[in-house]
Amino acid sequence: MAFSGVKNDRGELRILENLDELRTDLADYIAELSEAAVKERGVFAVALSGGSLIGLMGKLCEAPYNKTVDWGKWYIFWADERVVAKSHSDSNYKLAKDGLLSKQVPIVPSHVHSINDSVSAEEAADEYTFVIRQLVKSRMVSVSDISDCPKFDLILLGMGPDGHVASLFPNHAVLDEKDEWVTFITDSPKPPPERITFTLPVINSASNVAIVVTGETKAEAVHLAIDNIGPDSQSVPARLVQPTKGKLVWFLDKPAASKLDSLQFSE
Numbered sequence: 199m200a201f202s203g204v205k206n207d208r209g210e211l212r213i214l215e216n217l218d219e220l221r222t223d224l225a226d227y228i229a230e231l232s233e234a235a236v237k238e239r240g241v242f243a244v245a246l247s248g249g250s251l252i253g254l255m256g257k258l259c260e261a262p263y264n265k266t267v268d269w270g271k272w273y274i275f276w277a278d279e280r281v282v283a284k285s286h287s288d289s290n291y292k293l294a295k296d297g298l299l300s301k302q303v304p305i306v307p308s309h310v311h312s313i314n315d316s317v318s319a320e321e322a323a324d325e326y327t328f329v330i331r332q333l334v335k336s337r338m339v340s341v342s343d344i345s346d347c348p349k350f351d352l353i354l355l356g357m358g359p360d361g362h363v364a365s366l367f368p369n370h371a372v373l374d375e376k377d378e379w380v381t382f383i384t385d386s387p388k389p390p391p392e393r394i395t396f397t398l399p400v401i402n403s404a405s406n407v408a409i410v411v412t413g414e415t416k417a418e419a420v421h422l423a424i425d426n427i428g429p430d431s432q433s434v435p436a437r438l439v440q441p442t443k444g445k446l447v448w449f450l451d452k453p454a455a456s457k458l459d460s461l462q463f464s465e
């Protein structure tokens with residue numbers, strides 16, 4: 199690892215020498231959280247994103263993780279999803295299915311909670327909220343004692359070059375949503391336009407949140423999000439990811455970290 203440390207209140211930074219090291223560190227991190235959650239609660243409730251994240255999670259399907267992780271205890275959700283058919287190349291579900299879920303890992307199909315792709319964005323968000331509510335009732339997903347929101351064991355996020363996370367885009371009204379767990383947008387600046395997304399209160403109620411970012415095209419957004427300077431936070435949604443009680447970890451490769459201010463860190 200090139201660097202590991204804590205920088206102000208923006209969480210733990212893990213800056214990896216190259217993509218191979220990042221994939222290994224990310225797989226170790228997810229496997230450890232899975233083991234701890236299964237030990238404590240009997241299940242592991244994890245929310246995925248789409249985009250480059252899924253490719254970076256690939257090592258989880260290889261030895262030793264494919265055999266050591268307790269896949270049967272995983273409950274899988276999406277922090278955001280594009281409202282397209284599950285077979286569409288824009289679908290975050292399809293991305294995860296092709297890149298992860300179909301890779302000889304014994305995930306229980308009924309534990310995979312994808313959105314209903316045959317209704318409107320608004321209905322899909324409402325239905326997804328209902329599904330999560332049922333799983334909170336049956337304690338497969340914990341509940342936050344502070345916000346009354348679901349408390350996922352882990353929410354995995356990517357970040358776009360504009361600083362968006364999940365489908366929470368810069369200066370969009372969706373950033374102000376305080377009441378809903380899952381909401382929808384029909385005007386995403388990045389295609390496709392119709393999406394559902396976890397809201398900030400849900401993301402910030404998780405026990406663990408990881409933001410995984412690679413590549414120089416995202417270096418400026420990483421700098422703005424972590425160094426906490428420049429435009430207001432509504433312009434950099436990743437800066438609004440601040441788990442109330444949970445732990446935030448950034449996984450960065452060196453190009454993505456290249457514009458960070460000098461790092462103060464502890465071993």
Ligand SMILES: O=C1O[C@H](COP(=O)(O)O)[C@@H](O)[C@H](O)[C@H]1O
Nearest residue numbers: 247248249250251356357358364
């Ligand atoms: O549209 C989306 O973009 C972000 C970032 O994607 P990346 O390919 O730049 O890593 C992703 O995290 C989100 O889930 C997705 O819907």
